[in-house]
Amino acid sequence: MAKKIIEPIKGTRDFYPQDQAWQNWLYNKARIVSQSFGYQEYEGPVLEPFSLYAAKSSEEIINKQSFVISAKNKTVQDNLILRPELTPTLARMVASKEYQLVFPLRWWSWGRFFRYEAPQKGRGREFYQWNLDLLGQDCPNADAEVITIGIRFLSSLGFTSNEIVVKVNDRKYLDEKLKIIGIADRKKLAVFRLIDKKDKVSTSDFQAMLSEEGLTKLQAQDLCLALKDTDYSGESAWLTELFSSLSDLGVDDWVEFDQTIVRGFDYYTDTVFEAQSKNNQGRALFGGGRYQNLVANVGGRRNIGGVGLAVGDMMIREALADLNCLPILSSLTAQVLVTVFNEELFRHSLLVADQLRKAGINIETYLDYQTPLAKQLDYANKKKITKVIIIGPEEAVVDKVTIKNLSSGQQKLVKQKDLISELKK
Amino acid sequence: MAKKIIEPIKGTRDFYPQDQAWQNWLYNKARIVSQSFGYQEYEGPVLEPFSLYAAKSSEEIINKQSFVISAKNKTVQDNLILRPELTPTLARMVASKEYQLVFPLRWWSWGRFFRYEAPQKGRGREFYQWNLDLLGQDCPNADAEVITIGIRFLSSLGFTSNEIVVKVNDRKYLDEKLKIIGIADRKKLAVFRLIDKKDKVSTSDFQAMLSEEGLTKLQAQDLCLALKDTDYSGESAWLTELFSSLSDLGVDDWVEFDQTIVRGFDYYTDTVFEAQSKNNQGRALFGGGRYQNLVANVGGRRNIGGVGLAVGDMMIREALADLNCLPILSSLTAQVLVTVFNEELFRHSLLVADQLRKAGINIETYLDYQTPLAKQLDYANKKKITKVIIIGPEEAVVDKVTIKNLSSGQQKLVKQKDLISELKK
16 A cells, blocks of 8 residues: 655745745845845854743744743753744844944844744745844934845845835834823733734724723723824934935835834834735735844843844745746756766766866766666756767767757767867857 | 843854854855756755654654654644754655656755754754755666765865765675674664664674674674675675776775764665764764665655765864864955944935945945944944945035045045945956
């Protein structure tokens, strides 16, 4: 009886060469824009202590959507977690070298993250994320730079401000509103979490949820009104400077002030932002914000604030697919196959292949000399390799090789010493 | 009271930009050699079902050295495992597209792996591994190609055959010896596992362990004698052809036949090999072998065999450090800092920076216009940025900028339109 093929875990992905070519393409887009602004690549562990996230990240993500590994050694207090996001790791790394690192510090990273949530379009249990952060420069211009980098990235993928809007808010500005409405400081994070979900529920449900948190009907109504406010001028110097800087950076047609944007992480203190697809239920393509206390929260002694963004690979892919903008990529690495005529000429073929490799040309060699030439050509055709090199006894004796072009069908006899220049043509 | 900085998990690593530059350097070395032989990059999930490894990989690694996550949903039979190695994933991926993929198939991958073992020099709980496999070409030449690629990789890092020996064996050849000695087939895997550990124990302990597995004293003695055999000629056509092919590929001074090499994975059926550091207790730099049944074992219907190698990043780093051969790498991405003179000229600096970025030059901008210029230059010096651009009111009014070279101390006033060509000099 034939066995069933073992299935991968739900929400994980296999990256066949074609898929990996896409991942590499996306990584390179992120790398190029990060480097153009002088950001340096870094990476953290996949396994982190649970305590790193507890009470500093997002309650929902940490308690409901994380892969947790129980500590084997029972004297170890801490369980392990598969990182659901990178900012706490960044804060930990910065804190532990806070007196050696040079600030302002510009870092970016590309890595894997894990969330135990129901897989759906654009969301998996394993995904890649691009993170970019600027620490130790506490001015709205820093936030404007990070937002601009996110926009430049989307623009390099083919998106325009016709499809994308980046909604920007300031939690501090919203804090003030909450104070005026008379919402106690201790209720702030809970109210922020509800605002973050506002889009997904009706106005009456939203008000009911606020009332559950202990807000009066009037407070709830006032909050709904405040969230509709679109004019910060005269009230927020921070937002005024931020939007002016975004304009200086040439991205004003992409950005928009929106009081309902708060983002899901508890550590954000000031600017928060989210890039949304205009024609797709506001799907978020990137998000981020400023965190002034996170480095200190993980044990740092210096008061180092930062601002950062994160972009997931799966949402980007979905959004590009919706626009019919997915790039056509080849996963082929060698354009040339050196065939092998028979056992006697095997070594000869290997030597030719090696000579070409040393000249920087990627070469596949057919290794089974018992396979008829026709079948070797068949393999090259199936693989879409464009050129095949044949060295039969007649060619070998006069130090020549035949180059066969599989797309045109033409073939050419060239001297072995001219082969490199011929292939590089 | 100052809090303690949260510690990372034992056996994990933080990759600061300098460390990440090393990881990227190593990845690129692996990429270049893989591609030069026509291998295509792929990747699998980090989370895999436990059943994928059970009884097919290494008993020790799976049961004692793996991070396991209990399935949350109790109806799910399977626990999750953080992948300790890649070959079972590769087999699963190949099996599930066995009728679409074109064979011979040449794939390589670079990714993260996890083992719950005591961290020690060259070994961590999280590590990177380069994997390279050739499937669907069942001849010794395929094995010779994979071994050669491993050697080319080490050679591209600076190693020579003075420091490294690649020991090669054939499990089938050893099978025959075991049969002649009268060791039952069902004891084979257990005996292989003991041979794999032979180097770490004394001869008497080794014989005692064999006796525990039910071998007679005579059988144990015969086995020890057989393991000393260095001459396969006339007895093994496979090994004869393999070593002849390795010689054709020009790596004969690196390789050596050794009957005691069996490697730790149960799925190897034929050729097995291991690159060892000569002057460092035989530390393994890469290992691999041929697995004829693995694709079928995970559910494949076609009989697809393969051969592959794996290289860990940590051992390589240790070995390069021992030889004083670690490369000197820069983690700096921007060589130029555009300073900002004051609030009025901020926009001007941003525009100059952006113009340079569009010309492909990586640029950092100083974003806080309240920071005195001297402090901005101090930042550039600390960061080892070589060139600084200054645009004061005098420069701005005549469309010029000052370029200051921080290593020579020289500065130069250039027209803004000549800036790109000046920096690209």
